[in-house]
Amino acid sequence: MIPSIGLKEFVCSFNYTINANAPPLDRQGRGKRSIALNLKSPEGIAVVHRLCSEADVLIEPFRPGIIFQFLFVAISILYIFSEGVMEKLGLGPSTLLSQNPRLIYARLTGFGQSGPYSLMAGHDINYVALTGLLSLLGRHGSNPIPPQNLLADFAGGGLLCAMGIAMALFERERSNMGQIIDASMVEGAAYVGSWIFKSQDMPVWSGVRGKSWFDGGLHYYETYKTKDDKYMTVGALEPQFYQELINQLANAGVENVPDQFPNDLEVANNQMASIFLQKTQAEWQAIFDQTDACVTPVLGLGDAPLHQHNAFRGSFIRNAKGKYDPAPAPRLSRTPALDLGNIEEPSIGENSREVLVEMGYKTEEIEQLIQDKVVHQVNSRAKL
Numbered sequence: 001m002i003p004s005i006g007l008k009e010f011v012c013s014f015n016y017t018i019n020a021n022a023p024p025l026d027r028q029g030r031g032k033r034s035i036a037l038n039l040k041s042p043e044g045i046a047v048v049h050r051l052c053s054e055a056d057v058l059i060e061p062f063r064p065g066i067i068f069q070f071l072f073v074a075i076s077i078l079y080i081f082s083e084g085v086m087e088k089l090g091l092g093p094s095t096l097l098s099q100n101p102r103l104i105y106a107r108l109t110g111f112g113q114s115g116p117y118s119l120m121a122g123h124d125i126n127y128v129a130l131t132g133l134l135s136l137l138g139r140h141g142s143n144p145i146p147p148q149n150l151l152a153d154f155a156g157g158g159l160l161c162a163m164g165i166a167m168a169l170f171e172r173e174r175s176n177m178g179q180i181i182d183a184s185m186v187e188g189a190a191y192v193g194s195w196i197f198k199s200q201d202m203p204v205w206s207g208v209r210g211k212s213w214f215d216g217g218l219h220y221y222e223t224y225k226t227k228d229d230k231y232m233t234v235g236a237l238e239p240q241f242y243q244e245l246i247n248q249l250a251n252a253g254v255e256n257v258p259d260q261f262p263n264d265l266e267v268a269n270n271q272m273a274s275i276f277l278q279k280t281q282a283e284w285q286a287i288f289d290q291t292d293a294c295v296t297p298v299l300g301l302g303d304a305p306l307h308q309h310n311a312f313r314g315s316f317i318r319n320a321k322g323k324y325d326p327a328p329a330p331r332l333s334r335t336p337a338l339d340l341g342n343i344e345e346p347s348i349g350e351n352s353r354e355v356l357v358e359m360g361y362k363t364e365e366i367e368q369l370i371q372d373k374v375v376h377q378v379n380s381r382a383k384l
Contacts, residue, residue, distance in 0.1 A: 029345035030319070031338070035356070036349030036376040039089055043374040048089075050359055052096045057104045057165055060086055064109075064118050093180045103178040104168045108161045110152070112184030124149035124185070127156070131190040132197075140210025140217075156189030213237070219268040220245070220260060223298060224276035231298035232276055232284050236260075245293040249275065252287050317341040349376035 062085040138145040161183035204213040211217040258268035288295035305316035305324035328337035
C-alpha cells in the first residue's frame with residue numbers, strides 16, 4: 001500500500017525464466033509498477049545493477065545459501081553458509097552497496113539470515129510456533145490454532161520489515177549511508193508479542209490455554225453466538241463497563257445476569273451464552289450501540305465495509321473490481337493517503353518499458369532487450 005501514501009515505486013520481478021502467462025499474484029501491488037527481468041542472462045543482471053544504483057530500497061525474500069554442518073565433541077555444530085541466491089547472481093548486499101552506499105538492502109525471511117533453521121522452508125504457522133505465542137492461541141482443550149497468516153507473514157514479517165526500512169531511511173538522513181536489514185518473521189512476530197512475554201507475572205494469565213483473561217477464560221471477555229447464528233463480542237473488563245452491560249441487559253428485560261466476579265466462571269460463561277442466544281445480532285446491536293458496555297458484533301468480510309461506523313469514516317474503499325478493500329491506515333493530517341481504488345495490481349512486466357525509459361535506456365535498446373527475452377513486457381490492461 002506504499003503508493004497509496006504518496007511514495008512512487010515499482011516492483012522489480014526477479015525471474016530466472018519469464019513466464020508470459022503467469023497470473024498476477026501480488027494482491028498488495030495496487031499502485032505499484034512492475035518490470036520483469038530474466039536473471040539467467042547477464043543483460044538482465046546488468047539492468048538490476050543499473051536499477052539499484054539509484055534505488056533507495058531493495059527487498060529480497062530468498063533463504064541464505066547452502067549449509068554445511070560439522071560436529072565437534074558431539075555437542076557443538078559449526079554452520080558454514082555458502083553464497084545465497086542474490087550473491088550467486090552478483091546482486092548480494094556487498095556488491096550493490098559498493099555501487100550505491102545509500103541503498104537499504106532488506107532481507108525478509110522466515111527464520112532469518114543465520115542459525116540452524118535459516119535454510120529450512122516454512123510458513124507463518126511454523127514461524128509463530130517458534131515464538132512461543134502459538135502455544136497461547138486456541139480454546140481450552142483444543143490444539144493451538146494459528147491466527148490465519150497474519151502474525152508472522154504480515155505483522156512480524158512485512159510490517160516489521162517496513163518499520164526497519166523506515167528506521168534505516170531515517171538514520172540515512174544523518175549518516176548518508178545505507179545498511180542491511182535482517183528481517184526474521186520469527187523475531188518480528190515475537191517482538192509484536194513483547195507485552196505477552198513481559199506480562200506473564202500479571203494475573204491476566206492462568207498458565208492454561210483458553211483459561212486466561214483474553215482467550216475465553218472470562219465470561220465478560222468472550223464471543224457469543226446469537227439467535228440467528230451470528231456472533232457478538234463482549235469486552236467489559238472494567239467494573240464500570242460491566243455494570244453498563246448489566247444495565248443494558250436489564251433495560252432489554254434480561255434477568256439472571258451473572259456477577260462479574262462469580263464463584264464459578266464456567267457457570268457464568270454458560271449463563272451469558274444462554275442470554276445472547278435469545279436475540280439476533282441486529283437486535284443486540286440496537287441494544288448496545290452508543291453505550292459503554294463494550295459489546296460489538298462480529299462482522300464478516302462482506303459486512304464490515306457496510307457497518308455504519310466504517311461507512312461513516314470510509315474505512316473501506318472499492319477496488320477496480322468493485323470489491324471492498326481496507327483503506328490505507330493510519331491517516332495523516334497534512335499528507336493524506338491517495339485513493340487508488342480504481343487501479344488494479346499490475347501484471348508481471350506491465351510497466352517494463354516505462355521503467356526502462358525512466359532509467360535512460362534508448363528505444364532501440366529496450367526493444368532489443370525484449371526481443372532477446374531479457375525483459376518481458378505485457379500489454380497494459382484496460383482499467384475499467
